[in-house]
Amino acid sequence: MQHVGEWWTLLILHDAFDGYTRFDQFQRNLDISTSMLTTRLKTLVADGLLERRPYQDKPVRYEYVLTERGRSLRPVIVALAAWGNLHLAPEERSMVLVDAASGEEVEPVLVDARTGRSLDDSEAFVFAAGPAASSAMRSRYAELGSGRRGGAGAE
Incomplete structure (x- = not known):
């Protein structure tokens, strides 16, 4: 969250995914100071999310390219974006994700790459303490794990 936790960050990254690279493009599109x-x-x-590189020598001007x-x-x-659109009527959506070849709207879903199962099921997929978890984080998930089906996350 430290990398994308601010609203402007998400908007800038979204513009970068749409092909914007220059300061004035971001500023004009986002109406940001x-x-x-x-x-x-x-x-x-x-944070290593964008690379700053010169695109003009005199005067030196830079562009910002996704890493x-x-x-x-x-x-x-x-x-x-999909989550936002899920809560809007189709006519209220300001942008939709489409297949670049066909132009057909697509409905993105999150799936486990290994099994192909949808991650929407909050009982089948739960968070657990990872290798770098603090003792507080380990305690949290140990406590949560004891109440979960099958004790997932408790170690």
Whole structure:
């Protein structure tokens, strides 16, 4: 969440996925102050989500291009957009995800890559403490795990 937790960050990344790369493009499309945009772009570069590279020498001007790490956030943006659209009538949606070849609207879903099962089932798929979890996080999931079906997450 530290990388994408701010509203402007998500909007900038969304624009980057749509092909925007230049400061003035982001500013014009988002109607964001120059100081806020400068701050958010610096953070996105520092976090390794965007790369800043010159596209003009005199005067030097830069563009902001998604890195591999930044591109890996696309499913998150797609999932957030799908969630938003799920709660709107079709005529209220300002954007939809479509198949680039056919133009047909698609309905994104989150699935487990290994099994193909939908992750919508909050009882079948639960969070558990990971290898780098703090002791507080381990306690939290140990307590939660004891009440879950099959004790998932308790170790």
